[in-house]
């Protein structure tokens with residue numbers, strides 16, 4: 001049954017403006033169970049459910065008309081002490097304050113190339129801020145404006161689960177002939193795990209090179225955490241038989257695979273996926289081709305195998321941007337990636353017809369947790385001498401994650 005209950009005093013200016021909403025918590029109660037509070041963004045903390053979404057201090061209201069002026073003033077006050085990174089999937093209200101935009105790896109490298117910036121404000125998601133912390137100096141502090149900005153894909157591979165998988169390979173005497181490869185979209189823990197075992201990190205641009213490198217060193221690859229990027233690269237780009245790819249489900253005993261299946265596999269794909277790119281289906285491609293004759297379908301390799309094989313072009317976020325920039329005027333594109341980026345491309349290229357591949361809205365909900373109020377809050381706190389939402393990776397994890405990242409940079 002749905003219930004509403006009083007939940008404490010307004011904590012800040014936002015609370016005062018939205019007092020009625022902030023003061024009320026809506027809960028769903030199964031008969032005989034404990035009520036689950038649905039926390040409003042930026043208000044309150046449930047340590048058992050999330051990393052923490054509380055924002056101590058004054059979180060501006062989303063309707064505050066002065067937010068743009070406040071962000072501009074805070075950034076100006078900080079000057080070169082702050083460097084703001086904006087991922088391509090961020091909303092426009094945040095991107096306008098980014099000193100540089102890019103995909104996750106480009107942004108981490110941009111941060112590392114700015115040693116003079118004391119504060120790196122990362123408008124992206126948690127694993128990206130971790131990578132920035134790994135690649136920047138100890139003197140630089142990385143800030144994620146909203147700690148709730150995680151990544152559903154990265155969260156699908158927890159360290160304990162991956163260690164259990166490796167133990168299983170070890171029991172079967174397969175670990176020595178297996179090379180772990182992890183996608184950039186994974187936690188620092190997982191990158192560290194891979195670095196410790198002689199593996200490599202990859203991006204959606206260099207996954208094929210990473211796999212070729214790995215197969216020169218072992219008979220099989222454990223690919224984390226995105227099954228689609230792993231399968232698309234192995235089968236579509238490298239010609240590996242789909243039957244040589246098995247899916248390891250961390251929620252099933254032994255990954256749901258027999259010893260023989262693991263022994264015979266070339267690719268052990270982790271059962272993870274992107275909740276945004278996983279939404280595009282083959283019927284989306286068929287529907288747009290039927291509706292828009294001559295349309296070219298351009299998708300990200302995090303999409304499912306059947307979507308990628310039905311598309312005209314497949315590539316990373318940077319590839320998608322480049323393809324649209326170089327496309328002739330009048331050309332028509334249906335793009336299968338995050339909606340903020342597709343909308344921005346459509347606005348920036350009015351001479352081309354650009355549409356979203358799915359007919360329903362498909363934002364990255366965690367990326368969208370970074371909004372202007374949170375950016376203003378993070379910047380103003382820095383101006384006041386307080387570092388909020390700092391993201392740090394412990395030295396041991398960072399060391400081995402860096403090994404796997406450096407190995408990626410050294411790929412032939």
Ligand code: SF4
Pocket residue numbers: 089125150151152153154185274275276277338364365366367
């Ligand atoms: S788009 Fe997908 S992979 Fe990227 S941050 Fe969102 S959930 Fe993670």
